[in-house]
Amino acid sequence: MSLLLICHIGFVGAVEKQQTSAQDPLYDGPYLFEQTKTQQSQQAYWICASELQATRVINNELKRPNECGKLPEPKLNPKAKEIAANTYTNVSKIVALSDVHGQYDVLITLLKNQKIIDEHNNWVYGTGHMVMTGDMFDRGHQVNEVLWFMYKLDKQASDAGGKLHLLMGNHEQMVMRGDLRYVNERYQTAEKLLERSYDELYDSSSEIGQWLRSKHTIVKINDSLFLHGGISGEWVDRELTLDKANQVYRANIDKSKPELKSDDLLNFLFLGNGPTWFRGYFEDDYQESEINRVLAYFDVKHIVVGHTSQTRVLGLFNNKVLAVDSSIKNGQSGELLLITPNEGQDTLIRGLYDGSRVTL
Structure with missing residues (x-):
């Protein structure tokens, strides 16, 4: 799926919430992708009580929405993708x-x-x-x-x-080439709400995906x-x-x-x-x-x-x-x-x- 579709989800405070099937409320994220030309600012995506929300990335910091559990609130590292010595x-x-x-x-x-x-x-x-x-x-x-x-x-x-x-490891390699046999079913919610397959959540447009590929x-x-x-x-x-x-x-x-x-x-x-x-x-x-x-x-x-x-x-x-x-x-x-x-x-x-x- 292209980033344009994700960008259409909206901006902070104006994200159209999408409900998953009737299950226990799920909390997941953040998911962060490269900013596109149509975005005014980079956004982080969160699943809060099984609903999709977004927050702006400000000063390289990701802040989860209110009432969104204890999900990570990472600070971005500009040097994360540098290749180290062998x-x-x-x-x-x-x-x-x-x-x-x-x-x-x-x-x-x-x-x-x-x-x-x-x-x-x-x-x-x-x-x-x-x-x-x-x-x-x-x-x-x-x-x-x-x-x-x-x-x-x-x-x-x-x-x-x-x-x-x-x-x-072999499982990092499997996920990156789209072999998703062992993915926990929990992540079906992220796939559905973000309209990306699991491997696309960590592809070369994502912060974590770029970091791993280094x-x-x-x-x-x-x-x-x-x-x-x-x-x-x-x-x-x-x-x-x-x-x-x-x-x-x-x-x-x-x-x-x-x-x-x-x-x-x-x-x-x-x-x-x-x-x-x-x-x-x-x-x-x-x-x-x-x-x-x-x-x-x-x-x-x-x-x-x-x-x-x-x-x-x-x-x-x-x-x-x-x-x-x-x-x-x-x-x-x-x-x-x-x-x-x-x-x-x-x-x-x-x-x-x-x-x-x-x-x-």
């Missing part, structure tokens, strides 16, 4: 987690209890780096809340001298490699670099599945045994010699992955592989991984849901 060294501390899948409440509780954020959900991890190894989309009912929270944390981390690394799929921090699924030996055989792969991912994220399958490199990177889908580390016949080959290629000691669900943060092959998908997607609890360099030997800690910590 590799970082001398980072004093790292925290990693994965596969939140719209479970905002579990995410917030875990980060608070582990003192990554404060009681007001603000960054307190200082100059540390936080890595979310993909899959914020799909399954759960608070995807938009997770995305705007991460958007805010991205700026707060940078302002403190730290960094948030938001890596693309992000990497793989990053190297100190002596650890972080990504969603895993690196197979095929990557080494193809002699791919992080820089090339991340560029290819960003340039082709919106292509359809047939388009991706028609190109040998794109088919590998986006599908099959590519880095966002590979699960080989967890198969019984996987050989440690293969992981040693991958580690040597990247000159790292650890590969940190999500994607394959566990009941806890797990170390495999003498902690050469660190699995951080702790099943947050179930909406009950979760863990994170804390990495601290220590005289050439990383200290690896499981950060538990209740705030306690256990050596891995």
Whole structure:
């Protein structure tokens, strides 16, 4: 759908309210798209008690309408779409987690209890780096809340001298190419009221969509490699670099599945045994010699992955592989991984849901 149709919805205080079918009142948003020539000002769109409303964006701030629950009120970041480096060294501390899948409440509780954020959900991890190894989309009912929270944390981390690394998982890629099989039914209301399919809510005309499209799929921090699924030996055989792969991912994220399958490199990177889908580390016949080959290629000691669900943060092959998908997607609890360099030997800690910590 074109932005012109959205603009016809109206302006602040004059939006024609549209009622959804008889369900419990739903609160969702904000949704923000590029301002068009026909708009006098940029507008943010909200669903308040299952009705569509809009507010003007003033001084880069989004303010929700009155009586619209506790939806996020983000401040826009002019630097949100800047492309970061692929590799970082001398980072004093790292925290990693994965596969939140719209479970905002579990995410917030875990980060608070582990003192990554404060009681007001603000960054307190200082100059540390936080890595979310993909899959914020799909399954759960608070995807938009997770995305705007991460958007805010991205700026707060940078302002403190730290960094948030938001890596693309297979579910981010699926949504962007219109594979909507796992979208929570809650978002049918937003699709109907905004007259956009779910993937169009986060397309390249949207603030969140542009922000996500600037992000990497793989990053190297100190002596650890972080990504969603895993690196197979095929990557080494193809002699791919992080820089090339991340560029290819960003340039082709919106292509359809047939388009991706028609190109040998794109088919590998986006599908099959590519880095966002590979699960080989967890198969019984996987050989440690293969992981040693991958580690040597990247000159790292650890590969940190999500994607394959566990009941806890797990170390495999003498902690050469660190699995951080702790099943947050179930909406009950979760863990994170804390990495601290220590005289050439990383200290690896499981950060538990209740705030306690256990050596891995």
